[in-house]
Amino acid sequence: MAEQKKILRALAGETQKSPPIWMMRQAGRYLPEYRATRAQAGDFLSLCYNSELAAEVTLQPIRRYGFDAAILFADILLLPQALGADLWFVTGEGPRLSTITQQRQFDALKSIDDIHETLSPVYETVKILSRELPKETTLIGFAGAPWTVATYMIAGRGTPDQGPAHALKDENRALFEQLIDLLTASTIEYLSSQINAGAEVVKIFDSWAGSLKGEDFDRYALEPAKRITRAINERHPGVPVIGFPREAGDKYIGFAKATGVDCVAVDNSVSADWVAKHVQPDGCVQGNLKSSHMVTGGQALIDETRQIVEALNKGPHIFNLGHGITPDADPENVQLMIDTVRSFDT
Numbered sequence: 001m002a003e004q005k006k007i008l009r010a011l012a013g014e015t016q017k018s019p020p021i022w023m024m025r026q027a028g029r030y031l032p033e034y035r036a037t038r039a040q041a042g043d044f045l046s047l048c049y050n051s052e053l054a055a056e057v058t059l060q061p062i063r064r065y066g067f068d069a070a071i072l073f074a075d076i077l078l079l080p081q082a083l084g085a086d087l088w089f090v091t092g093e094g095p096r097l098s099t100i101t102q103q104r105q106f107d108a109l110k111s112i113d114d115i116h117e118t119l120s121p122v123y124e125t126v127k128i129l130s131r132e133l134p135k136e137t138t139l140i141g142f143a144g145a146p147w148t149v150a151t152y153m154i155a156g157r158g159t160p161d162q163g164p165a166h167a168l169k170d171e172n173r174a175l176f177e178q179l180i181d182l183l184t185a186s187t188i189e190y191l192s193s194q195i196n197a198g199a200e201v202v203k204i205f206d207s208w209a210g211s212l213k214g215e216d217f218d219r220y221a222l223e224p225a226k227r228i229t230r231a232i233n234e235r236h237p238g239v240p241v242i243g244f245p246r247e248a249g250d251k252y253i254g255f256a257k258a259t260g261v262d263c264v265a266v267d268n269s270v271s272a273d274w275v276a277k278h279v280q281p282d283g284c285v286q287g288n289l290k291s292s293h294m295v296t297g298g299q300a301l302i303d304e305t306r307q308i309v310e311a312l313n314k315g316p317h318i319f320n321l322g323h324g325i326t327p328d329a330d331p332e333n334v335q336l337m338i339d340t341v342r343s344f345d346t
């Protein structure tokens, strides 16, 4: 029964002695079994579009650690690709895309109805997972938030300060807003299809929300998250939404109320005590151990993990990292973190 799942109980507002736990990028290069399957697939994008192998790497960390949630193996940049952008990954550097800085480039993108042709293998991955996951494990689907995805589409790559996206916003706001609107509407369709295929929760990754200041944050981080959440609530009542406006700082306060998300994921630039005081009163929170502890381990990992659980276990909490686990992490440190979190049950 769904209510037995620890993640869904936390998202429904239940306080638990030990929080449910999963980890951003839990399927990834720190695991030897991931590297082997990725080699079998050929490259990262081939792995994303190979439903059997994408399901396999999603399951690997569940088998190894018994996390309370599995996150669909895919990428936030598959949606721009489905909209017609070229996408490739440069080894050791990251993603590259054809850019959108002019109206004619935007006009050449596909229509929303056409995205499913490219994305259907992702829905197939979700279907396989909902058959194969243990009954206590929650399946999380996801998409990038419109602003974060737009930063990659405008610059054609990751950028330290999202400069090109800010420049387009300031120089051609009409075009910038058309892109945000297209991404908002297509993200709704993408997440809705993941839910129809079996995703039980969806998460919106706004990794670059921190560079939106003042009114821009409200217009391009809050408003799209609110539109997406409202549409998911209408079409799929009871399916929780997690928002992750990374590095939002003070803007984490009130984010759940303003957008309607069921849970706010927080990065480690804010302390767990601060989150308990300012964010958790509005509902479930997720986070926020520093990922570097997965590299360094030891007593510091144990102390910091305990401190986060103790700060947040008076309200609904899902334990996670503040950002994704890195390739140089030691798999044994992940086990140490899990054992430390679960020791609160006894």
Ligand code: CP3
Pocket: 023, 024, 025, 026, 027, 028, 029, 038, 044, 071, 072, 073, 074, 075, 076, 077, 093, 094, 095, 142, 144, 158, 205, 207, 324
């Ligand atoms: O969390 C998971 O395990 C699920 C799968 C997942 C991936 N990317 C797999 C991936 C998720 C949820 C994402 C989200 C994602 N992708 C975000 C938002 C979250 C965040 O990290 O801030 C962003 C910004 C991207 C775009 C992206 N994908 C970048 C910038 C990179 C290159 C950087 C890197 O880590 O190599 C990727 C590649 C990527 N996405 C990998 C994985 C496992 C590494 C690819 C490989 O195997 O070489």
